[in-house]
Amino acid sequence: MSDPLNALPGKARRQDDPPDSPRSAGYSEPLRVRLADRDNPLPLDCGRELWPVDVEYEVFGELSPSRDNAILVLHALSGDAHVAGWYKDAEALGRPWYSKRPGWWDTMVGPGKAFDTSRYCVICSNVLGSCYGTTGPLSIDPRTGKPYGLKFPVVTVGDWVRLQERLVTHLGIQKLLAVAGGSIGGQQAIEWGLAFPDRLKCSIVLAASPVLSAQGLAFNAVARHAIRTDPNFRDGLYNGGATPDKGLGVARMIGHITYLSEVSMSRKFGRRLRNRHEPGFTFDVDFEVESYLIHQARSFGERFDANSYLYMTKAMDYYDASAWGDGDLARAAQRAKCAWLVASFSSDWLYPPAQCREWVAALCANRLPVTYVNIESSYGHDAFLLEVDTLSRLIPDFLRGVATR
């Protein structure tokens, strides 16, 4: 396991692998494909049908001739298809924040890494309703010729996975070797095992429970309330005008608190004052933790869309794996056929270990093959991004075991 004190996020984070490093996934570029149109719309859980639907995705490593080495990585709330490697020209792609850093899970995806791109073909696609290339509220509504805004349908984790299945089919893959994700990406990994039990050999579920807690719903409710009451929000039709960055910033600050643990916040910031001396006796920023959060709020507005934040959190709220069993989780798990690796993180309070274990118990109740580990970590929910050493010891062996079965 990584030494938590030695790898505080933002402090002693591991070095990025530059694109020419042997362990880097190298340069990547976003691909796009239309997976639903008027003749073949995407049916949604809300009852509507959506078209056109374009999906942005990236691919790392080579698909084997028998197409049996594909791993679909599933991103979380603010993620995208750029899971690893570097963009040659991030500015030109309109994503300047990626000019100085690699994809969001670059520590885990690359040659010789946990998801070894010299062995596996790793695919990652942006989810429906997000703002990174896949159709979402920023897209043009063909009925009006204008951006959807809040007229975009409320989408679900089920919808996301159904669209991902179209992508996998489009890529000619009958059966995925694995799906893998953390947080709401982990919920997609659960959903894959239930919605398409014959289309994957294993599912890797990190820091995700079969359902979000009341407290999680509460945080999302505040985040959405902050966005929707921002006067710039204008019912989601802010395109071309001032954007609701303040509401989105508050939402992001709340998110950040839930991603860290009390211990990691205390270690990272404690009560240190920004000027290292006395409190200012003004309402300017006094404490480092304030400064950090306000910085996060500001930078998020430059890279995320407020409408998408509403849609993503709503999907997170609605997800309930037990729906496949009419509210009975063990019955839902009956559908599953694949092997499972489930990891929770001891200090995660957004998807706490006890709630993650509910899914493990449901799998056990059905005598399904599940490997479960509760990883001791002080990083809170973010641990699924930061406990790279532990995950890099767990995942390759698990994948090899599944691949040879």
Place this chain on the structure above:
Amino acid sequence: MSDPLNALPGKARRQDDPPDSPRSAGYSEPLRVRLADRDNPLPLDCGRELWPVDVEYEVFGELSPSRDNAILVLHALSGDAHVAGWYKDAEALGRPWYSKRPGWWDTMVGPGKAFDTSRYCVICSNVLGSCYGTTGPLSIDPRTGKPYGLKFPVVTVGDWVRLQERLVTHLGIQKLLAVAGGSIGGQQAIEWGLAFPDRLKCSIVLAASPVLSAQGLAFNAVARHAIRTDPNFRDGLYNGGATPDKGLGVARMIGHITYLSEVSMSRKFGRRLRNRHEPGFTFDVDFEVESYLIHQARSFGERFDANSYLYMTKAMDYYDASAWGDGDLARAAQRAKCAWLVASFSSDWLYPPAQCREWVAALCANRLPVTYVNIESSYGHDAFLLEVDTLSRLIPDFLRGVATR
């Protein structure tokens, strides 16, 4: 201990005692006194001197001829001097929310209750910077003839306690029998024992630690950010115009999440849908917990002032009992002379038990008389308001022991 399942907040809350009930503190009225003027300004921790300063307070029970039975109750963030009993005409006082309910700690203050007003004289005053009668940002700045707004000085728990000491002196009380409070009221109770060690016989500290954690600072930072970025805030000079209710509402929602525990939220709301059927697939309120929080947000704007929220949370941020020992808590506690009752609550994550125990340890290190109990409760931070049965068994015996010493 009360049965947590049987007394869920807002669900099976105990019945209010009407004003004519033998256990009610009866009718009360707010009193006001000027405790600082040009000739006798209040010195503040920020270095400024403040005048005039008026204090609103209420008194319950009779002061004994020897003036040795006074208990000063210290309120928390959104509290006021109306700790118990009823207003005869809450509307006329401009506090309509008190027309249908008694003071905020009526369950604990009254004849035969934990703070027994047939035996003790209970005093409660509104803190400096609040919006309930004591001088604060809504008051007129004598230098400009206009409300202070953000020109009001940033006040501290130390300033609050220094002003309370003036009130106690004004009432002719040399030595308080007790001070008592929960949350930031508990921090005032700590401060009383350090700032005026000879002026009290005991201090009752509930759900309060000697310092707020980094996570607590973070929540306050988001709350203030939400208020200050509300366009109606206008640098705090919103008097007479639209008020920053949306920002204040977000702040209140965040507060509420931190006051409840994950367990109590889960028991109280779980994932119940408001319409008890299907999710709506819109951005209207789906879950009961959302509905609850949005209701709290709206009603808070009717009774609290956004500027005061900034000042109260800043005082909460700044408080650090160890300042009396130059950063060494045990050294700070050397100053203390009184007896202490400290209670933490098992599910409180705003002032968690382990952090409350730091104060107990500091007292123990100085061989000071301290009774400490960690009360098993699912109510989270709100437990100090709700675990009435347990507290009503602890506090009267403790007070009797102190009174006869």
